[in-house]
Amino acid sequence: MATESFEKRADRALGDAQLRRNFAFAMGNFILKRQAVFSDAAETERLRALGSAIKQRALSRLPELLTQLEAACTRNGIRVHWAETTAVANRVVLEIIQSHAASRVVKGKSMVSEEMHLNAFLASHGIEAIETDLGEFIIQLNGETPSHIIVPAIHKNKAQIAKIFHEKVPGAPYTEEVAELNAIARRTLRRKFYEVGIGLSGVNFAVAETGTLCLVENEGNGRMCTTVPAVHIAVMGLEKVVEKLEDLPPLLRLLTGSATGQLVTTYVNLITSPRREGEKDGPREVHLVILDNGRSRIYQDPQLRRTLQCVRCGTCLNHCPVYTRIGGHAYGFVYPGPIGQILTPQVEGLEKAGELAFASSLCGACEEVCPVKIPITELLRRLRDESYSAAPDGGVPGRGCRQNLVERLAWKGWELLNTHPRLNRLATALLGRAGEYLPPGGPLERWMRYRSQPQFAPRSLHRRIQEEGIPDE
């Protein structure tokens, strides 16, 4: 977690012209790509309704499905581990690695592993985690965290990546040719897949019915990580479980269409067991680590539960006018953008992360495209309500943490003005006459940082209507 306020981080990001250009360019492209695959509005709506229904149905049976998933995986030879916290999840992963006396892990892209801060944890135990997704590889070289949940290095342009490769990859020449940059990454990574005995990946969907782990990707590194090393460890949040294999086609269509504007990803991996007798490849051991980290608490509340429908496509980031201007790092937590703004305050608590819920104009661009129809603005409002709530217990951790006298009085005053017509007319009359002499502090000063002073009308609509004799009943 970052130590400065969100506002400070956002201000700095806004001042970085290169960063803003990179995001504006990349997000604009993602929006166009998505539009191209979801050009039929009625069909897209049908598909989104289906995706939403599948995830809601799965969540309504969550405990049962998780039990079923564990049984099915176990039957298939996948070892299932439960982790209530990220600390437990990290320990589980560490113990598996240590049981094989390994000192390196090749990793496919996994946001849950970011949530666990797994790489740093493993490093503190002398184990090197090697990111093999191209974007993750770039930011790992540069000592950064992902700025986007699908395209982690999207804040970098070609020239910046060329410089990182040239400086951080031994023997790499400076080149801005994409094919050459890819070749450098491939050469560096390919050897690691053969050398390293442990592969780690995330999970996009886990099918309870069959005990199948579904993983989509475009670079083949995910398949390498899950088939070449002798041991495969998959980490997932417990909300990733779906009922049946049939649920996958619409969800995959929604996920890839929303995320990258693809009809299907280059690789769709369905992992159902370790290498079986007589099979020539595949890991000897497959482990599934199922992480809770606050999710089961979110699950308890029917409204908040809808947060867990998320399939991590990242399209809410791409369409968010705030995210596209400040980028992912400014949010200060693992999950940026609209999904991060509703998820992080619930997981980390309102004291630590509640300010994220306020960093939205509630324009609704995110929920308009969300493939599983998460009511993001409704949830942002809920978190705002919780932040100021005087209700004692329950709800989101840190409930009521923003309560303060100044705002309470301001809103009470606003209420009085808007429930007492005479007072209201008096106030607008005063502002109409003397509005320009308002003291230049507080909200007005913040408004006027980027705008001229608002001009109150000399006579309000109420007064004009009275003068014009428009009927009042």
Added chain:
Amino acid sequence: MTPESAKPAKIYFFGTCLIDAFYPEAGLAAIRLIEREGVRVVFPPGQSCCGQPAYNSGFPDQARAVARQQLRIFRQDIPVVVPSGSCAGMMKHHYPALFAGTEEEASARALAGRVFEWSEFMVRVLGVRYEDRGAPLRVTWHSSCHALREMKVVEFSKQLLRQLGNVELAELARERECCGFGGTFSIKHPAISGALVNDKVDDIERTGAERVIGGDCGCLMNIAGAAGRRGLPFAEQHLAEFIWERIHGD
């Protein structure tokens, strides 16, 4: 255009707090244009704000108190016409949730069912036809997020604009993007809001329009404020006021 429903004898007009204090001409024009179609407009003087500022800021109790005032005032079973997509959206789509489980729930639902955004009412219910008497003018249109996504009425507003024969509509490149107003958001996050509105102003400037027309005075105040600060020449105007001007040849 054929109206979709019968023309009511009278309607309520909800002026909104921003129009009341900043853009009364827009409110008057919206009323006159309805009256012009032979509909009696009732403006109950006790009306104030839809309650959205508090509703979006984490103060639902205060929002409810202010919304209750409107529920009490707009009682008769006649349409409530609102010259703002955002305030109309609040009343139509959020009042039922705001009053869920309270004794006013039924009346909140009833009111929600009677709410029309102004341009929607003019097109869908009144089926108005306008003759443009103004001089040739190039304008652009700003869609507010709530008119676009909650009320879904932008098409009606544009239908009205397109009736004005001497008006050239130059559309924005990023019409669907928020102008950064967001009510209290513009004050809580001035820098982000400022970045958004400045990008919107750039977009407007690139159209070469002399005026930006919109259906939501919050957005217009935001956009005009940022343009004014930068000393840019274009003016902002509510659609109703613009139409009133055009059909009178002003």
